[in-house]
Amino acid sequence: MLARTFGCVRVVYNDSLRLRRDAHAAGEKLSDTEVQRRVITEAKRTPEREWLSEVLALRLVRDNQAIHLEDLSVAGLARTRLARSVHDVGWSTLVRLVADKAAQYGRTVVKIDRRFPSSQLCSMCGHRDGPKPLAVRAWTCPACGAEHDRDLNAACNVLAEGRRIAAGLAEIENACGADVRPGRVPAVGDETGTRLARLA
Numbered sequence: 001m002l003a004r005t006f007g008c009v010r011v012v013y014n015d016s017l018r019l020r021r022d023a024h025a026a027g028e029k030l031s032d033t034e035v036q037r038r039v040i041t042e043a044k045r046t047p048e049r050e051w052l053s054e055v056l057a058l059r060l061v062r063d064n065q066a067i068h069l070e071d072l073s074v075a076g077l078a079r080t081r082l083a084r085s086v087h088d089v090g091w092s093t094l095v096r097l098v099a100d101k102a103a104q105y106g107r108t109v110v111k112i113d114r115r116f117p118s119s120q121l122c123s124m125c126g127h128r129d130g131p132k133p134l135a136v137r138a139w140t141c142p143a144c145g146a147e148h149d150r151d152l153n154a155a156c157n158v159l160a161e162g163r164r165i166a167a168g169l170a171e172i173e174n175a176c177g178a179d180v181r182p183g184r185v186p187a188v189g190d191e192t193g194t195r196l197a198r199l200a
Contacts, residue, residue, distance in 0.1 A: 015039045057097035066108040068162025069095055070118060070154075110162040110169075122146055123156035 016039050023030045030038075060067060095111075102109045112118070120128050127143035137150050 012039055057094060057101050060098055061101040061105050061107050064107065066110065066162070066166060067098060067102065068110045068112060068158050068166075069098070070116070070158050071111045071114045108166060110165050112158050112161050112165070116158075116161055118154040118157040118161070119150055121153075121157050122148065123153045123160070 016035055019035060019039060020030060099109050101107075117128060117131075119132060120130055122129065122141035122144060124146040125141060125144040127141055129139065129141060132139065132150070138148060139150065140147050
């Protein structure tokens with residue numbers, strides 16, 4: 001895996017150098033973002049490098065017994081300034097790969113409903129502070145005074161909600177349990193007390 005990763009890094013680096021050299025020769029000026037889009041993002045879509053997503057999913061599953069994922073509205077995020085980032089990470093593909101690998105390795109994957117207000121709740125006291133524009137990266141809870149990094153706070157809330165859902169599912173599974181009553185079995189002909197035994 002290390003050899004493949006280093007090999008991929010080397011190829012991407014060389015591709016970037018080649019792209020910049022060709023652009024310079026053509027009198028074109030490329031920003032770092034454009035180089036990344038052309039080399040890394042598009043490279044991930046080629047068959048030779050698509051295994052990287054499968055490595056990001058396998059590592060998550062191997063390193064964690066349970067994975068809690070927020071069911072993001074990718075279509076909604078794609079209409080914001082985060083559009084490129086959302087498509088770059090291939091969120092839907094990652095979620096699908098994680099679920100597949102988790103099933104293989106016996107891990108638990110819990111999806112949090114997209115309506116869950118992960119970025120609005122204080123992870124310390126549970127106070128709901130309301131929606132915030134994406135530009136707000138940090139905030140202070142008016143109820144308990146805790147200072148939050150937006151993403152870290154949301155991650156804590158997703159983890160807590162995932163654990164709550166997982167505990168509920170486990171409780172339902174334990175309550176149902178296995179059927180302890182044996183199924184109906186036809187009586188044997190010479191069984192004591194049966195009509196056939198008395199007639200014989």
